Amino acid sequence: MEIRSREQEAELAKQLMAGRPDAFDRFVDYFGSKIFHYSRMMCGHREDAEEVAQETLLKVFESAERLREPGNVKSWIFSIARNECLMKRRKSVFAPARELSLDEFLPVRSGDGEQVRLEIADWSALPDALALQSEMRAQLERSIQQLPETYKSVLLLRDVEGLSTEETAAILDVTGETVRTRLHRARLAVRKDLDEYLRAAGGKREDHGTASAQ
């Protein structure tokens, strides 16, 4: 059965703790894959991400008695994975963290008074379900990938993994307010990046339906 919800993740954790025969493989495949993809985005190296996935799962099994509440399994696993990622960090500790400011994402406006328009792509032409549009998917991955680390981790945990503000704050050891601030800026940065992509794509292909209308 494909796991799609937090309830199903908790159920899998329950089955694992109860020693159900197929639970180990399903748990390793499901969470191993999630940790691997999160770590690959965070570390930027496939080999590091594979090691993080293995080390995280090992720590999970070695300290599983600490998992009292199966509903918390995902945030617990990502807390361990985040620490493993930090230990793998190859960047210089002296590299300054880049901060994103709100102002850099304010859209450019043209016209004045009632005639104000935004110089952005025509997003209304874009369907919500983009799962199969591989070009757009690849662009989204690039946009997320190039976020500064502190923003990327928040966006991956909140929007991609569906963890709550409070869970994300606990994993990253920051306040909920910091999570909200970083999430908003991360989304704005991704939006801006996708917007530039859509405008460029629309400019090249008129039948794409996503050309800037302005």
Next chain:
Amino acid sequence: MEPHRHNEKCREVFALLSQYLDVELPAEVCQQIETHIAGCGPCVEFTESLRKTVELCRQYSPAGPPAPIGEAARMRLLDAYKTMLEARQA
């Protein structure tokens, strides 16, 4: 409508848009935002583009091999798992 004041309200909405989309704001603030957006074409357009961005991120599932755990690593994990189960049953 004065363009400058209009701009200021747009900026306020712009700063709160993620919390608005996540339904994390008090009802009266949501109401104020909705009232502004209803009369502001640029904000409608921008809100829609951010909403779609969030939707895309939520749907995003990374490509690539789904099972990065090799056979040797899996055996090591299985040992740790069995030890954990034994400790629980003891």
